[in-house]
Amino acid sequence: MRITADKTHLKSDAYDVSHLVVQLLDKDGLEVQTENTTVEFVIEGEAKLLGVDCGNFNKHQDFQSNKIETYKGRCLAIIQSTQKSETVKITVKANGFESKTIMLEIK
Secondary structure, three states, rough: OEEEEEEOOEEEOOOEEEEEEEEEEOOOOOOOOOOOEEEEEEEEEOOEEEEEEEEOOOOOOOOOOOOOOOOOOOOEEEEOOOOEEEEEEEEEEEEEEEEEEEEEEEE
């Protein structure tokens, strides 16, 4: 599994956001586009999970949840800063895949 963030440094203004894209990978590091699984986002620190999405127009899922089923092996989470300056740890978990962590610096 790979996590890509468009920003890893956010302003502590309660408006700045980072888009986290999760891509499932096989044991050789190749993108898995044929499997869908539930991904869970666990936030440690003062940041807000604004929403999740997978881009599948045929499946209706709760965008305000911390869990989403991938579509073609991908999903997205939008993380918003707060007014507190700190390092936020986000762990992404998915059945059958090793958990991954990404750090966001809020200043």
